[in-house]
Amino acid sequence: MQISVADPAVPDVVALLTEHLADMHATSPAESVHALDVERLRAPHVTFLTARSADGELMGVGALAELGDRHAEVKSMRTAREHRGAGVAAAVLGALVDAARVRGCTRVSLETGTEAYFAAAHRLYERAGFVDCAPFADYVEDPHSRFFTLAIDSQ
Template structure:
C-alpha cells in the first residue's frame, strides 16, 4: 500500500467520495453530514491523501484543512474490503505529518456516534473528546475530537 498526496479531482477518487457520501447519508440526516464538496477539497489550504494498493487501485482517502489555529481531518474513508489493514491509520498519520510541516500543532475532527470503529481508531491515535469547534453546532449526532502535538 502506498499513500500519496493527490488531487481529489480524479474519477477513482470521485468514486471513493461517492461511496463515503452514500455511507454517511445512510447513517445520518443530510443536515448532520458536514462533508466538503470537490470545490472545497481543491482549495490551496487542503491537503488530500489517497491510499492505493500495489496495482494502483484507490483503497481510501482523507483530507486535512489547514487553518491558522488547527488542522481539521475531513473526508476520511477506507473501502470496506481494505479495512483492518492500517489504511486509515496511515492516511491520518501522513496528513498530520504534512500539516505539521505547515505549522499545525493541533488537529480536530467531527464524526458521528454510530461509527464506533472510527471513534476507536481516533482514540488509539491520541485524539480526545471535546466540545464543538469552529462553526459546528453542539449536536447529539456529532462527536468532536482533538489531538495536540508537540
C-alpha cells in the same frame, strides 16, 4: 501502500467519495453531515491524500483542512471496503497528522458521527491519541456529532 497528495477529481477517488457521502447521508440527518464534496476538497487550504497499493489500486483517502491559528481539521477519511481492517485508515491518519505538523500546526481536530456506524472510526481516533473535545471552528453542539482533538508538536 503509497500515500501521497492527489487530486480528488480522478474517477476512482470520485467513486469512493460518492460512496462516502451517500453513507454519511444514510446514517446522519442532512444538517449533521459535514463531509466535503470533491470541489470543496480541491480548495487551496485543503491537502488531499490517497493511499494506493503497489499496483495503483485506491485503498483509501483523507484530507486535512487548515483552519488557521495553527489548527487543522481531518476531513473525508474513507477506506475502500475491500481494504478495511488492513491499517489503511491508521496510515492515512498518521500521514495527515504528519502533514499538519510540517505545516506548523499544534492541534488537529475532527468531527464524526455518533451512530453505531462510526464506532470503528471512534476506536481509530482514540488509538491515535485523539480525545473528545467541544465543537471547534464553525461547528455547534449536535447530538449526531462527536468532536475529537489531538495536540501535536510542530516541527
